[in-house]
Amino acid sequence: MSYSNKYTWAALPRTQRGTPLVLGGDPKGRTFLYTNGNSVIIRDIENPAIADIYTEHSCQVNVAKYSPSGFYIASGDASGKVRIWDTVNKEHILKNEFQPIGGPIKDIAWSADNQRMVVVGEGRERFGHVFMSETGTSVGEISGQSKPINSVDFRPTRPFRIVTASEDNTIAVFEGPPFKFRCTKQEHTRFAQAVRYNPDGSLFASAGFDGKIYLYDGATSELRGEIGSPAHKGGVYGISWSPDGTQLLSCSGDKTCAIWDVETMQRTTLFNMGTAVENQQVSCLWQGKHLLSVSLSGVINYLDVNNPDTPWQVLMGHNKPITCLALHPDRHTVYTASHDGCVTSWNVSTGEGRHILGQGHGNQVNGMRATKDGSLLTCGIDDSLRRGKPQAEGEVPTYTAESVPLGSQPRGMDYILDDDTTIIATVKELLVIIGDSKQSSLPLKFEPTCVAIDPKSRHVAVGGADNKVHLFTLDVRTLTSGVELEHLGAVTDVRFSPDSQYLVACDANRKLILYSTEDYKLAHNKEWGFHTARVNCVAWSPDSKRIASGSLDTSIIIWSVDAPAKHTIIKNAHPQSQITGLAWLDDESVVSVGQDANTRVWTVPKA
Known part of the structure; x- marks a missing residue:
C-alpha cells in the first residue's frame, strides 16, 4: 500500500510578547517564510493552504531568509547554527551548515550577489558575524555595539554596507568587504528593533521600541529625518519597504500597522487591527501586491489598503502543540485544539481555518466531539464541559456562556x-451528561486516560493508567461495571x-490489541507492535476495515482487520x-495532528 501527503494545514508563527518576529519573502514574490519551533514554514502567498515545512533543525529556529537568487534559504536557530538549504528539491538538500555565533540568531541578511551573509543575535563572544556563504570564511567583523543585535540588513548595491540594530539603542x-565598523547612530532612546534598506540601496530605515522610525542615506548613513x-504610540516591531521604494510599511505594539510616504515622511494609511492584547502587531512584510502582518496571537493578516479596518484575508490555525482532534x-x-485552549475549525475542501470564538477554556483541551447540528463539545483542564453552537447553519460554532462544572480534571470524553449523551472520564469519576445536565457519576478506583462508547451496545470502555481497559454498560443514565482487559x-x-x-x-508498551465486542476476546492471534515508542491514539476507517495508529515515534501505521499481517508505515509523519490525534475523513484519507502544531491530510489507498 502506498500513501501520500495530500495537504498540510500549516502552523502559525510562534510569537512571544515583546519580541519581534522576522518574516522572509521569496525574491520572485510567490512565497513567504516564518518559523515555529524546529520548523521553517514556506507558504504560497496567493494560496496559503499550500505549505511546505522544513524540519531539519534540532532546536528552535528563529529566522529564515531566501537568498536573492531564490535558490537557497538560510535558517538560524537558538544554538547559533545557520543551515543553508536548497529550495528547488522537495528534500531540501543541505548545502552548508555553520556556527557563526554561540547563541540565539535573531536575523540574517544576504548580499545581493548571494556570496556573503551576515547573522546577528545574542552570542557569548560576539553579537554578529559576516562570512562567505559557500565556505564560511570570515569577511570582517560585527563589533561596536554592547548588547544583543536584533536586526541586520545588507545594502543591495555596491559599495556594500551592513547596518545593525541593537538593544543598546544604537x-x-x-563598510567593506572586508567589513569594518564605521559609526553608530544614536537617535533611538529604546531598543532598536529593525533596520531595512530600500530596494535600490539609496536609503535605509530604522525602527525602535520608542515608537520612532528614522530615515538615513544609504551610502553616507546621514540622517535624512x-x-x-x-510614528506609533507603542514600540515598532517591524518595517518593510514597498517594491518601488516609495513607501514603507510599519507594525507596532499599539495594535496598528501604517503605510508611510517616504518623500513627505507622512502617514498615508492606518490599519487598526483590534483592541485586545493579542492584536499587537509583531511583524510585517510587503511582498509584491500583498501586505502581510502578524498579530501576537500568531494569526497572519493580509492588509487591505482600500478597507484599512478589515483585513481581506486572515490565516488562522495553531502555533502551540495540538492536543486533540474531532471530526x-x-x-x-x-x-x-491546542494546549493554550485555541480551537480551530478547518474546511476540508479549502484548507481554510477559523478560530472558535466566545468564552473558551483558556487552557488545554483534553477532549472534543462534534454533534449533528454542528455544535462542538469540549472539555478542558479548567474542569468544565463547554458547548460551541453555530449562529447560523454552516457557520463556525461560537462558545456559549454556560459551562458544565466537572469537579475534577477530565481525561477523555465520548458522545452518542x-x-x-456525553460520557466524561475525570481523574475521580465517570460522568454521564445528557444535554447540559449531569445525570449520574460512578467513582473510579483507577486513574482513567481515555473513554469510548459504542452507541449500539451502549458499552463504555475506559482505558486506565493501571494497564487495563475497564468495561461498563450504560443503561439510560446509570453505569454498571463489567469485564477488565489486561495490557502490559x-x-x-x-x-x-x-x-x-x-x-x-493501544498502550504505552507500543502495542495495539484488537478485541471482538461479542466476548471481548482477542479478535485474532496477532499482536500489532511495530511502533517503537508509546502509541498515543487510534482511529477507525468508516468501513471498519482499517485502523490508523499514531505514536510518540512520529509515525502513523495503517492496519488491516482482514489481513492482520499487513500494515503500512508512514514514517516521520510529523518529523520531530x-x-x-487521528481521524479518517473517508475510507482512504486520514487526518493527523501533532506537537508541531501542523495538521496533515494523508491519502492511504486500499490495497
Whole structure:
C-alpha cells in the first residue's frame, strides 16, 4: 500500500510578547517564510493552504531568509547554527551548515550577489558575524555595539554596507568587504528593533521600541529625518519597504500597522487591527501586491489598503502543540485544539481555518466531539464541559456562556450522536451528561486516560493508567461495571469500530490489541507492535476495515482487520513531533495532528 501527503494545514508563527518576529519573502514574490519551533514554514502567498515545512533543525529556529537568487534559504536557530538549504528539491538538500555565533540568531541578511551573509543575535563572544556563504570564511567583523543585535540588513548595491540594530539603542554601520565598523547612530532612546534598506540601496530605515522610525542615506548613513512624530504610540516591531521604494510599511505594539510616504515622511494609511492584547502587531512584510502582518496571537493578516479596518484575508490555525482532534459527522469539517485552549475549525475542501470564538477554556483541551447540528463539545483542564453552537447553519460554532462544572480534571470524553449523551472520564469519576445536565457519576478506583462508547451496545470502555481497559454498560443514565482487559502498559486510547464489531486499545508498551465486542476476546492471534515508542491514539476507517495508529515515534501505521499481517508505515509523519490525534475523513484519507502544531491530510489507498 502506498500513501501520500495530500495537504498540510500549516502552523502559525510562534510569537512571544515583546519580541519581534522576522518574516522572509521569496525574491520572485510567490512565497513567504516564518518559523515555529524546529520548523521553517514556506507558504504560497496567493494560496496559503499550500505549505511546505522544513524540519531539519534540532532546536528552535528563529529566522529564515531566501537568498536573492531564490535558490537557497538560510535558517538560524537558538544554538547559533545557520543551515543553508536548497529550495528547488522537495528534500531540501543541505548545502552548508555553520556556527557563526554561540547563541540565539535573531536575523540574517544576504548580499545581493548571494556570496556573503551576515547573522546577528545574542552570542557569548560576539553579537554578529559576516562570512562567505559557500565556505564560511570570515569577511570582517560585527563589533561596536554592547548588547544583543536584533536586526541586520545588507545594502543591495555596491559599495556594500551592513547596518545593525541593537538593544543598546544604537544603529551601527559597517563598510567593506572586508567589513569594518564605521559609526553608530544614536537617535533611538529604546531598543532598536529593525533596520531595512530600500530596494535600490539609496536609503535605509530604522525602527525602535520608542515608537520612532528614522530615515538615513544609504551610502553616507546621514540622517535624512524622522517618519511621523512619532510614528506609533507603542514600540515598532517591524518595517518593510514597498517594491518601488516609495513607501514603507510599519507594525507596532499599539495594535496598528501604517503605510508611510517616504518623500513627505507622512502617514498615508492606518490599519487598526483590534483592541485586545493579542492584536499587537509583531511583524510585517510587503511582498509584491500583498501586505502581510502578524498579530501576537500568531494569526497572519493580509492588509487591505482600500478597507484599512478589515483585513481581506486572515490565516488562522495553531502555533502551540495540538492536543486533540474531532471530526464533524458529515466529515467536511475537522476541529483541532491546542494546549493554550485555541480551537480551530478547518474546511476540508479549502484548507481554510477559523478560530472558535466566545468564552473558551483558556487552557488545554483534553477532549472534543462534534454533534449533528454542528455544535462542538469540549472539555478542558479548567474542569468544565463547554458547548460551541453555530449562529447560523454552516457557520463556525461560537462558545456559549454556560459551562458544565466537572469537579475534577477530565481525561477523555465520548458522545452518542442520537441522544445527546456525553460520557466524561475525570481523574475521580465517570460522568454521564445528557444535554447540559449531569445525570449520574460512578467513582473510579483507577486513574482513567481515555473513554469510548459504542452507541449500539451502549458499552463504555475506559482505558486506565493501571494497564487495563475497564468495561461498563450504560443503561439510560446509570453505569454498571463489567469485564477488565489486561495490557502490559498504561492504556492510552480506546475506540469501538463503526460497525460495533470490534474494540481496539493501544498502550504505552507500543502495542495495539484488537478485541471482538461479542466476548471481548482477542479478535485474532496477532499482536500489532511495530511502533517503537508509546502509541498515543487510534482511529477507525468508516468501513471498519482499517485502523490508523499514531505514536510518540512520529509515525502513523495503517492496519488491516482482514489481513492482520499487513500494515503500512508512514514514517516521520510529523518529523520531530509525536502524533497526538487521528481521524479518517473517508475510507482512504486520514487526518493527523501533532506537537508541531501542523495538521496533515494523508491519502492511504486500499490495497
